[in-house]
Amino acid sequence: ATDCSIINPCVLSALTAVPGTCQIATNSYTVTGNITFANAPTTGTLTVTDCHGGTQVFNAPFTSPQAYSISGLTSDGVACNVTAVFSAEAACTRTTNYTAPSPCTCSISALTAVAGVCVPATNTYTLTGNITFVNAPASGTLTVTNSCGGSQVFNAPFASPQAYIITGLTSNGAACSVTAVFSANAGCT
Numbered sequence: 001a002t003d004c005s006i007i008n009p010c011v012l013s014a015l016t017a018v019p020g021t022c023q024i025a026t027n028s029y030t031v032t033g034n035i036t037f038a039n040a041p042t043t044g045t046l047t048v049t050d051c052h053g054g055t056q057v058f059n060a061p062f063t064s065p066q067a068y069s070i071s072g073l074t075s076d077g078v079a080c081n082v083t084a085v086f087s088a089e090a091a092c093t094r095t096t097n098y099t100a101p102s103p104c105t106c107s108i109s110a111l112t113a114v115a116g117v118c119v120p121a122t123n124t125y126t127l128t129g130n131i132t133f134v135n136a137p138a139s140g141t142l143t144v145t146n147s148c149g150g151s152q153v154f155n156a157p158f159a160s161p162q163a164y165i166i167t168g169l170t171s172n173g174a175a176c177s178v179t180a181v182f183s184a185n186a187g188c189t
Contacts, residue, residue: 008039010092014065017082017096022075022104024135029101030071035084037064037092044088051080052100060088077102106188108133110161113146113178118171125171130161131180133188140184148176156184 016033023029031050040046040062049055054070070082080100085093110132116125127146136142136158145151150166181189 010037010039010041010086010089012037012084012086012092012094015082015084015094015096017098019080019098019101022101024104024106026072027075027103027105028072029075030069031073031080031082031098032067032069033082033096034065034067035094037062037066040064041086041088041092044086046084046086048082048084050082062086073100075101075103104135106133106135106137106182106185108180108188111178111180115169122168123171124168127166127169127178128164129178130163132161133158134160136160137182137184137188140182142180142182144178144180146176146178148172148174158182 012035014036018032020030020032035048041060043060046058046062046066047055048068048070050070050073052073054073056068056070058066078100079097081095081097083093083095108131112129114128116128118125131144137156139156142154142158142162143151144164146166146169148169150169152164152166154162179189
């Protein structure tokens with residue numbers, strides 16, 4: 001008997017990796033592609049692994065090209081790769097690089113609050129500040145609320161940073177807090 005793999009070794013000639021768009025609800029994406037090979041082993045598995053830990057496994061017999069799809073990967077905007085390898089012939093492997101999509105979940109990274117001076121005639125002050133955020137919802141409102149009273153509402157579309165001003169607040173020396181929240185994504189607060 002002759003081992004033909006010596007004469008015609010397995011060759012993994014191409015591996016593509018196409019990242020999908022970030023899914024807002026889960027901040028995840030799917031990477032898809034094709035694996036092109038010749039003289040594949042007749043036993044074992046073909047495993048495709050993404051740098052985020054996702055895998056897809058195919059069992060022999062193998063047919064080229066083989067499409068793959070790995071979902072539930074975290075959108076983080078970093079350089080990543082996909083590797084394909086045959087278990088029965090570990091030297092038959094290939095890696096392809098790609099960049100994951102940027103995070104798509106709404107996030108407020110900064111919220112400032114500056115209390116103005118007390119106006120003696122009315123015993124009131126003005127509160128001003130900025131809200132810095134990414135991936136704001138495309139609809140709804142952004143509401144800034146002072147726990148000691150007063151609020152300001154902004155309608156979509158939103159631009160970061162967003163300046164706000166709340167006037168006529170009572171000067172009473174109380175400790176107050178400011179909250180910003182998007183109505184279309186209450187978790188973005």
